[in-house]
Amino acid sequence: MPATLSSARTRAALRASARISVELLLVLGMTAVVLWLLGQMWSIVWPLVLGLLLTTLTWPLTRFLRRRGWRPAPAASVVTVLFLLVVTGIVALIAVPVASQSGELADGVTKGIHQVREWAAGPPLNIGEDQIAEASDSAAARLQSSAGSMVTTVITGVNTVVDGVVTAVLALFLMFFFLKDGPRFLPWLARQLPGRLATDIPVVAARSWDTLGAFVRSQALVGLLDAVFIGLGLWILGVQLVLPLAVLTFVSAFVPIVGALFAGLVAVLITLVSNGVTDALIALAIIIVVQQLEGNVFQPMIQSRGLGLHAAVILLAVTLGGSLAGVVGSLLAVPVAALIAVFWNYLREQLSDPPQEPEPDEQETGVGVATPS
Numbered sequence: 361m362p363a364t365l366s367s368a369r370t371r372a373a374l375r376a377s378a379r380i381s382v383e384l385l386l387v388l389g390m391t392a393v394v395l396w397l398l399g400q401m402w403s404i405v406w407p408l409v410l411g412l413l414l415t416t417l418t419w420p421l422t423r424f425l426r427r428r429g430w431r432p433a434p435a436a437s438v439v440t441v442l443f444l445l446v447v448t449g450i451v452a453l454i455a456v457p458v459a460s461q462s463g464e465l466a467d468g469v470t471k472g473i474h475q476v477r478e479w480a481a482g483p484p485l486n487i488g489e490d491q492i493a494e495a496s497d498s499a500a501a502r503l504q505s506s507a508g509s510m511v512t513t514v515i516t517g518v519n520t521v522v523d524g525v526v527t528a529v530l531a532l533f534l535m536f537f538f539l540k541d542g543p544r545f546l547p548w549l550a551r552q553l554p555g556r557l558a559t560d561i562p563v564v565a566a567r568s569w570d571t572l573g574a575f576v577r578s579q580a581l582v583g584l585l586d587a588v589f590i591g592l593g594l595w596i597l598g599v600q601l602v603l604p605l606a607v608l609t610f611v612s613a614f615v616p617i618v619g620a621l622f623a624g625l626v627a628v629l630i631t632l633v634s635n636g637v638t639d640a641l642i643a644l645a646i647i648i649v650v651q652q653l654e655g656n657v658f659q660p661m662i663q664s665r666g667l668g669l670h671a672a673v674i675l676l677a678v679t680l681g682g683s684l685a686g687v688v689g690s691l692l693a694v695p696v697a698a699l700i701a702v703f704w705n706y707l708r709e710q711l712s713d714p715p716q717e718p719e720p721d722e723q724e725t726g727v728g729v730a731t732p733s
Contacts, residue, residue, distance in 0.1 A: 407527050409692065411534030415542065416573040417580075418443055422539045436539035440532070450611060454604040564706050571698045578662045583613025586620070586654050593646035594627060600634045613654075614691075620651050669698060 398405055418439050425435040546562045553561055591606030599605070605627045612619030624647040632640035659674070669677075674694055681693025 406688075407530035407534060410527065410531035411538060412572060413576060413695075414443070414531060414535040415538040416569070416576045418535065418539060419542070419573070432540045432543075436536050439539055440536045443535075444532075450607055453607050457601050457604050560706070560710070564703060567702045567706065568699050571702050572695055575695045575698060578659075579614055581662055582654055582659045583610040585658055586610065586613050586650060589650045590623075590627065590647055593650070594631065594643060597631065597635060597639050597643060599627075599631045599639070599643065601630055605630065620654075624648075624651065669694075669701060673697060 421442070422435050422439045425438065426432065430438075546565060549565070550558045550562045587606040587610035590609050591602055594605060595602045605623070608626060609623045612623040624644075627647060628640055628644050631643040656675075674697070677693040677697040678690055681689035681691075681696070683689070685692075
């Protein structure tokens with residue numbers, strides 16, 4: 361006879377499924393509320409996150425000074441000043457050579473535009489001067505008609521720049537205070553929390569700090585690989601401003617997707633105006649190959665080792681973060697995924713059953729063993 365369904369077991373399974381579904385809905389609802397609160401406080405959360413990331417980058421030097429007998433405040437002050445000097449040096453390393461060769465670059469841009477027009481006038485496009493002039497007039501008319509929206513866009517851009525400067529200043533001050541008082545935070549936090557939380561939350565916070573440090577170090581290594589390989593390719597081609605372009609590539613690696621596109625576009629443009637179309641296409645090919653290797657091989661491998669995440673998880677996290685929050689989402693996707701993994705691993709440790717003690721071996725007294733008669 362075919363087996364029949366048990367009504368009691370079916371009802372129990374349905375009740376368990378309903379209970380689990382309600383619990384999942386409550387968890388998702390609470391997560392949505394937390395994300396909404398973070399969005400409302402984003403003007404505070406974003407500088408705090410940047411300050412933490414900068415602190416993980418500068419903490420090793422601060423720790424070295426404090427182990428050599430420096431007081432917390434002088435050590436944090438020296439490291440903060442050194443960080444500002446390094447950032448200023450990077451900006452100068454990029455801006456000074458560009459400014460010194462701005463005349464040559466402007467002439468090259470003009471020459472490049474002329475070459476593009478000559479190429480467009482020939483086969484297979486065969487675009488005449490009258491068509492180019494008509495396109496220019498049409499573009500000018502569109503610019504005039506959209507003057508109001510352009511003004512709004514400019515004002516929005518200025519506000520964005522001002523917000524960025526304010527965020528950077530706040531992050532810098534927070535970095536100083538984190539470097540100065542960071543080691544005292546976890547003991548203070550443990551004293552403020554009741555019961556089991558006084559142990560669990562400091563442990564998770566310490567592990568999260570180590571994970572953020574691993575993320576920053578791996579991102580710096582990925583940027584260094586990009587800068588070396590792309591800079592070497594541009595040097596072989598004899599491109600001007602190779603060192604500033606390599607530095608720009610390294611700095612841009614900390615901004616996923618957009619940073620790589622911006623650095624690559626600048627490198628190709630400078631190659632075009634200084635070496636011509638052929639070398640520009642070669643430079644474009646080099647940048648594409650290096651960035652594909654970086655995005656699909658180097659970055660997932662390096663970050664998966666440093667963060668304990670699989671390479672596929674990192675790729676999916678960056679894709680999801682970019683689709684949800686754009687550039688900021690791409691920047692924070694990997695560390696957020698790593699922090700979730702830290703929390704989940706700790707939760708598993710606490711919820712797992714302790715390993716059972718092995719049963720003592722039977723005493724060698726002949727118990728259960730037949731003896732010859």
